[in-house]
Amino acid sequence: MKNHIPLQVECDGDQGPTAVRYHDKPLRVVARLEYWHDTGCWWAGESEKHFYRLILEDQSIREIFYDLVEEEWFLYKTYD
Incomplete structure (x- = not known):
């Protein structure tokens, strides 16, 4: 896989991410649009x-x- 940007992510148990720190700025998650796993x-x-x-x-x-x-979070894609 490509080199991806590591992130700090706060999670709420099984509910998934609640906040993402991006470029040293904490951003709250307002909606989870989709979840999937990939082997x-x-x-x-x-x-x-x-x-x-x-x-x-x-x-x-x-x-x-x-x-x-790796037990780490990464940014995969940003939509314009």
């Missing part, structure tokens, strides 16, 4: 990831994921 290209050594498509308080739509092997 990646396991034959190429990619790990399983949990993805969320979110609307943040600045009205941006971002996809973030949690890498189960």
Whole structure:
């Protein structure tokens, strides 16, 4: 997978992300649009990831994921 920007993410148990710190600015999650998990290209050594498509308080739509092997959150995509 490409190099992705690491994020600090606050979660509420099974409800998923509640806030994302992006460029050192905390942004509250106002809506969770979608959740899915992906096993990646396991034959190429990619790990399983949990993805969320979110609307943040600045009205941006971002996809973030949690890498189960690295145990870290990353920014995957930003929508214009």
